[in-house]
Amino acid sequence: MPLQLFYTIFSYPIRALDWTGTKTVRLFGLKASGEHGSSYTEDEIRSLIKLSQESGHLNEEEQRLINRVFEFSDTTVKEAMIPRTEIVAIPENSTFDDIIAAFQEHGYSRLPVFRESLDDIAGFVHSKDLVTYSKRPRSFKLADIIHKPNYVVDTAHLEDVLRQMQKEKFHFGFVVDEHGGVEGIITLDDLLAEIVGEISDEHDEEVNEQINEQTDGSYLLDGGLAVRDLNRRLDMHLPISESYTTVAGFLMSEAGQILSEGETVGFNGHKFTVEKVDKRRITSVRLAANGSKPEVSV
Numbered sequence: 001m002p003l004q005l006f007y008t009i010f011s012y013p014i015r016a017l018d019w020t021g022t023k024t025v026r027l028f029g030l031k032a033s034g035e036h037g038s039s040y041t042e043d044e045i046r047s048l049i050k051l052s053q054e055s056g057h058l059n060e061e062e063q064r065l066i067n068r069v070f071e072f073s074d075t076t077v078k079e080a081m082i083p084r085t086e087i088v089a090i091p092e093n094s095t096f097d098d099i100i101a102a103f104q105e106h107g108y109s110r111l112p113v114f115r116e117s118l119d120d121i122a123g124f125v126h127s128k129d130l131v132t133y134s135k136r137p138r139s140f141k142l143a144d145i146i147h148k149p150n151y152v153v154d155t156a157h158l159e160d161v162l163r164q165m166q167k168e169k170f171h172f173g174f175v176v177d178e179h180g181g182v183e184g185i186i187t188l189d190d191l192l193a194e195i196v197g198e199i200s201d202e203h204d205e206e207v208n209e210q211i212n213e214q215t216d217g218s219y220l221l222d223g224g225l226a227v228r229d230l231n232r233r234l235d236m237h238l239p240i241s242e243s244y245t246t247v248a249g250f251l252m253s254e255a256g257q258i259l260s261e262g263e264t265v266g267f268n269g270h271k272f273t274v275e276k277v278d279k280r281r282i283t284s285v286r287l288a289a290n291g292s293k294p295e296v297s298v
Contacts, residue, residue: 065196071228072194077161078154079228079245080194081175081184089114092122096133096140103127110172110187113146118182121149121174151176154183162191207233214286220275223248223282234287238267247272248282 049066052058058066089112090102102111113122123146133140150170152161154177165171171188207229210222221230225247227238244253251265251272252258258280259265265272276284 068195073157073159075158075194075228075240076154077152077156077158077175077186078183079226079240080158080190081154081186082190083184083245084118084182087112087118087182087185089118090125091115092142094142096130096137099125099142100130103130112149112174112185113142119180121182123147123149124172147172149174152186153177158191158194161186162188165191218286218288221247221285221287223276223285236270247285251282251285 129145210225
């Protein structure tokens, strides 16, 4: 009887975690050991996870990892990439000193190199490739250290991009749209962060700066706040779309027009008011919940 009770109580979290572990290692092209050939649908696994949560047999970290694995398979590159507007790149005619200064100023390990514009990418440079020239900068030629660019489509799912990176052996990719224009960049670190979370607290700090609770219970949101981050932080359920990734984009998509200061958009009992606009770009939004207050989650 005790063994049967033990199995009944712990079978849900064991199955859920076993499935999650199997799915996670498969993302990296590996085969999980001890697979018994059991097959569960996603709905069945979600039900198991819910039961495990309710019974208290999944701790917070385990729940977070499981949820991130689910999200990873459903997330597109466009949702996780560094958008074009935030890309730090250098022109093809940059000097050694120019490149050193760019690396020191922005702190990245890789920088894209463009010709006429970001839509004409020559490749990228890695900071470690500059060490050789530190004592002989006059012999430096940017063309000698440029790495060829790799491209991924903005509608691809992260699971597919991870496999593409493994197959083509690259860590840094340029995200392009259907017309070949550069939409952003995606790195292996970005993909891993989607599963296990950011290695540092920098992302959390950035999100904290983008969500400011006011004394009246409302929230001031940065227009560039990712919809996914808002959903996670305030336990909301705004829809994710391939046509937008930010709160500003969501509001314009809902309204079907460019919004001006003072205009409002309602969604699922929540009221969004445009606070500030800079050259048609929504920079600040006020969120006021009708009824129950959003639950803050960190």
